[in-house]
Amino acid sequence: MSVPDPGAPAGDVSATLARARLGVWPVVFIVMAAAAPLTVVAGGATTGYAVTGVTGIPVAYLAVAVALGLFSVGYVAMSRRVVNSGAFYSYVSRGLGRVPGVGASFVAVVAYATMQVGLYGGFGAVLAGRLQDWLGWPVPWVVCAFAAWAVIAVLGVRRIDLNGRVLAVILLVEIAAAAVFAGVHLTHPADGGVTVDTLALSHLVGAGIGAALVTAVAGFVGFEGTAVFSEESKDPQRTVAKATYRAVAIIGLLYAFCAWAMSVATGPEHIVEAARADGTDLIFTLAAPYVGAFVVGLGQALFVTSLFAALLAFHHTVARYLFALGRERVLPAVLGRTSIRTRAPKVGSLVQSALAASVLVVYAVAGWDPIVHLFFWLTVAGGLGVLILMTTTSIAVIAYFTRPANRDSISVWRRLIAPALAATALLWILAATIGQFHTLLGVEPDDPLRWIFPSAYAVAAVLGMLWALLLRTAKPDVYTGIGRGANSVTTGPATPLGQPVSAPAANGR
Template sequence: MSHATRDTVAGALAKDRLGIASVLFFVSSAAAPLTVVGAGVIIAFAVIGIIGIPVAYLAVAVVLALFAVGFVTMSRHIVNAGAFYTYVTHGLGRPSGVATAMVALLAYNAMQIGLYGGVGVILDQFMSDRYGWPFAWWAYALLVWAFVAVLGLLRVDVNGRVLAVLLLSEVAIVLVYDAVMISNPAEGQVSFAALAPQHIVTAGFGAALVTAITGFVGFEGTVVYSEETKDPRRTVRRATYIAVAATGLLYALSAWAMSVATGPERIVDAAREHDTDLIFHLVSPHLGSSLVTMGQVLIITSLIAALLAFHHTVARYAFALGRERVLPAVFSRTNPRTGAPKVGSLAQSTLAATVIIGVAAISDDPIVHLFFWGTVSGGAGVLILMTVTSIGVLGFFIRDRRDESLWRARIAPLIAALALVGILAATVADFDALLGVDPDSPLRWAFLGAYGVAALIGVVWAMVLRATKPNIYDKIGLGANVNTGQRAAADTVTQPA
């Protein structure tokens, strides 16, 4: 092979590199907790106009915990970096699986690339205000892009250590800010009004759920790293549950702390007045300027950590699809020294650079046209993926329960699927408001329609493979066993065609 000295066509990614902590750092970094607390929570208060935002985060955490029951139970039987794609393949059939793969590639690329608009503008503003270095947003975005591109080619455990430092720092500063806000309540009295359960039945709570679920995007990535973990069965399960619980509690605590500091009756007005500066406005009278500045810096690193985490997710999806020849085989190449999915990583970096340069050339508002639209549409795509995967998990266990309990194999996946369908319906209904466009704007349907087109392409391609390359079609979903043409005992399952 002409590239044998540089690349390896791999049947599996590097094994035994990641433990529970490393996987947890990857998936929690993708959620960008400080960015969610410092921006997402505040925007939710301001736009939706209700005080029950903390309850919305807790409710979403419960729904995703139910989703995780079937999700991690299936991971005990199927280990594949393709995650959603593989699970849907085994549950609903190969055409549905390939359609899911195309939606996943589009959604995660939209999330990852969209973040460059945010980090470029925020970094530009920070460097200009602090040091008088006013460069173009795209120059800072490309600087971060180079950092992510290089780390994407290194050993995954090296990236895990980088993300560990960034994530622990931002969580620590969030907890410090929360403690300050709770210890300095409005009018000297701590109020629990924002945590009242009755907010679930108030008008606007559906929109709050839609907004809240975007703060959890990335937790499902635990399965993406399953091939590289030391103990997939134990690591994936524990990392997933910890990620959902810790993230949900952190968001709810922070949203409630803000309501305590402003007073629950004034949190909406305060969010609208101060926008994303609200959290710094609330803590700055009680903290030294260095801790406030540290928080501003960590918002930037929070976005960088999320960029790196999503980059790895996209690269591993491409690797899994290349390994099974759903994408060209070149995507299955890995770096023999690091075990990283080399071609998938380089392809994602190339696409990201192209979009950054393209947006810089045609738009003067990267926050809206790249960051906001990219992350909102990407989040909607991941919600679609979770909904379909939950149905796929249910289908898998209906045909073969694998000695799993009724709760894990049927009841929890069914409840999760119904809840996710409801949240997805609310997302579609309010997508114009989420994008910030008029109800009759074609953009309302353009972004969602793109996922329909991607799914259709996937189904058609699967049909083409079945008709012209049945040997490849039959191996879809085999994962690391695809190069031998044999299924591992855990993967033996009668799939729908």
């Protein structure tokens, strides 16, 4: 039985998430909503073409999908042994040790919070533009962003299965829309006809590929959230595995297909020019002559709802990371409180809402560009942070399964070969990304900005590790509980870090 936080008001909060609320497809819907397919196709792919000048964006999506498929093999194997909403944090803690684990947790919070806040810039600017076009209303972008913020602040403390249904509806409609627009593009190719030039493997060794790959990685961010919802899944041993593989496959094929289709419609040699001219409207302007104004308007509306769905999904992810760290007392215990009615991570959700509001106010007062400086820069920076986490986690999986006690029934493919291949591929992508980060930001090679974002994660990791060392000395009981998940708030002896942790028993609601 869980032990409530002594400082929590009776009947208001608890220290456990809702159990057995989510099946496989609801988890797929939530994490794919975070990946925001239509947002990536309309915004990420076109911006990738425009900013990097690389025509191989479609093959970059396929390459990243393969790398993340390999990563998922070890990730899923780990999820069956360690059921914890802390995901990356828990896996690194149990594979590489508590000190690196807390360092990873700080990186995770910064990465996901950055990603979520950055999406407000895209939502606010796009919705403001649509209202101007449709109704003639000149609404400031920050007003639109705060409208979304208010709804998400409420939904963030509601039942997760309710949020899953909302996201499922939005997701299915936006995937259908993306597929329809891609079909129109393919059936109306440029003068040269249908080509596969942008899918050529030669692009993977060309100039600017690092920037293209991090653009692709950013589009996948969210799929790994399957493990974040493991404690709320009906069958964590199977749900996380099925949801992870399905999400990677669907996302990868959809992104590559749609990005390729746009290049067919413009001609491979003109896709960069077209993306720079039309921006996020490219997917719609290419189809407009053939589908009519109503369909284009519907697609543009779905672009807005896609951004909203991603905002909501990432909000849930940040809240659950904060919950996991609060529950284990790595961060203030108040973050480990959940609503007794909905079992949502109430305090973590409210903290993320407060952070987002603060950033929006700063951007509005400073007059900074919401698309470039908030949406693009922060979501790309968030993608870089998640890439760092996935690379570290692949290494942690190998370390975890090298211990004889953890090898039982785990094949050498799942515990060693696939994670090693994933770590190699991800390290290569990470090195290429950091080396060409200035291209992605659109700044000169000697601009300090190219190092500020990567350095922020190094600082977060170091601070996290120093904090873990302090906990080891000042609060050894808290230090012992790092990475134990729900077991950190249960009675009974701690499970050694090298041993698997089973899913906690369901609590009454």
